[in-house]
Amino acid sequence: MKKNCAHHHEKKQELASLTSRLRREARKITGPRAAILEILRQHPHPLTNKEIFAELPKGECDLATIYRAMQMLEKLGMVQRFDFGDGAARYELVGEGDDGHHHHLICTRCANVVGIDECFPEEIERRIARANGFTGVTHRLEFFGLCPGCQK
Amino acid sequence: MKKNCAHHHEKKQELASLTSRLRREARKITGPRAAILEILRQHPHPLTNKEIFAELPKGECDLATIYRAMQMLEKLGMVQRFDFGDGAARYELVGEGDDGHHHHLICTRCANVVGIDECFPEEIERRIARANGFTGVTHRLEFFGLCPGCQK
DNA sequence: AATCAGTTGCAAACGATTTGCAATTAAATC
DNA sequence: GATTTAATTGCAAATCGTTTGCAACTGATT
Numbered sequence: 001m002k003k004n005c006a007h008h009h010e011k012k013q014e015l016a017s018l019t020s021r022l023r024r025e026a027r028k029i030t031g032p033r034a035a036i037l038e039i040l041r042q043h044p045h046p047l048t049n050k051e052i053f054a055e056l057p058k059g060e061c062d063l064a065t066i067y068r069a070m071q072m073l074e075k076l077g078m079v080q081r082f083d084f085g086d087g088a089a090r091y092e093l094v095g096e097g098d099d100g101h102h103h104h105l106i107c108t109r110c111a112n113v114v115g116i117d118e119c120f121p122e123e124i125e126r127r128i129a130r131a132n133g134f135t136g137v138t139h140r141l142e143f144f145g146l147c148p149g150c151q152k
Numbered sequence: 153m154k155k156n157c158a159h160h161h162e163k164k165q166e167l168a169s170l171t172s173r174l175r176r177e178a179r180k181i182t183g184p185r186a187a188i189l190e191i192l193r194q195h196p197h198p199l200t201n202k203e204i205f206a207e208l209p210k211g212e213c214d215l216a217t218i219y220r221a222m223q224m225l226e227k228l229g230m231v232q233r234f235d236f237g238d239g240a241a242r243y244e245l246v247g248e249g250d251d252g253h254h255h256h257l258i259c260t261r262c263a264n265v266v267g268i269d270e271c272f273p274e275e276i277e278r279r280i281a282r283a284n285g286f287t288g289v290t291h292r293l294e295f296f297g298l299c300p301g302c303q304k
Numbered sequence: 305a306a307t308c309a310g311t312t313g314c315a316a317a318c319g320a321t322t323t324g325c326a327a328t329t330a331a332a333t334c
Numbered sequence: 335g336a337t338t339t340a341a342t343t344g345c346a347a348a349t350c351g352t353t354t355g356c357a358a359c360t361g362a363t364t
Binding site: 028031087 | 319320321322323329330331
């Protein structure tokens with residue numbers, strides 16, 4: 001269907017592969033963590049902590065635990081954090097080897113999210129970096145508009 | 153000096169012109185508002201509400217008043233809101249006629265900010281919109297890196 | 305000067321996120 | 335499999351940016 005974000009969905013990682021990445025980092029595989037990773041695996045879209053919490057079987061895990069888990073997963077590079085400007089952080093699983101860098105197109109009316117393959121042109125980014133003497137330049141980029149269903 | 157953000161600084165608006173824009177919208181010119189506009193005028197960089205508050209002569213105005221003023225100024229298009237992903241909104245004055253759309257390059261170490269003229273290529277943005285059936289597409293874009301002074 | 309809607313200060317309320325701490329538990333050890 | 339220990343969790347309280355209710359106040363108009 002959404003052909004332009006296919007690559008973000010292709011390789012749905014095995015839960016086992018995810019937990020082994022954790023173990024490799026000397027982290028414990030706990031019930032809450034396994035449950036969180038499973039939710040992320042099933043939702044190839046950026047999720048807020050509250051959304052993850054809502055997906056979890058009630059009582060499975062405290063909201064604070066989710067915050068701590070996402071913090072850790074981000075630090076390990078297993079998850080990428082996104083900011084849609086609505087005051088809540090969102091997270092998406094990152095495949096092994098992938099750096100997770102990509103962008104989204106968000107409907108300003110229904111909050112529907114589409115992954116985007118296009119990126120800011122490297123050449124222009126390099127020019128910007130050079131012109132200002134900056135190094136290690138990256139960018140945060142998200143698109144906003146009205147999705148087909150919301151245009152009326 | 154920073155030649156690539158010159159156009160954001162060129163025309164420092166007169167305070168009188170700012171207040172007349174307010175009056176035109178049937179808003180009152182109060183002490184706090186004049187003071188806030190003056191601070192914005194003097195700082196051609198995105199400022200957080202707390203920063204504006206700190207610049208203000210103590211007791212000049214309540215922090216809540218600044219929040220309300222910035223909200224109103226944004227609604228009137230006199231100010232543009234930016235989000236650097238650190239949890240605090242930032243605002244910059246917008247010239248008459250200008251829509252305020254532009255981007256920044258932010259040092260991740262010292263938080264130094266440079267205005268950027270480059271923008272995401274319209275043609276690619278149009279392609280993204282079309283490919284997903286979206287209309288009225290815009291973007292939020294900010295660059296991050298290490299400024300000359302922070303590279304060591 | 306009188307009027308009145310728009311504004312303000314202050315404190316309380318909020319929503320997202322973080323943190324202290326005692327109780328719990330995964331994983332390494334015996 | 336029981337023991338040990340450091341990592342992890344739940345819970346409640348604390349933080350931070352931002353919003354809001356409300357009574358007092360003040361521009362702008364009459």
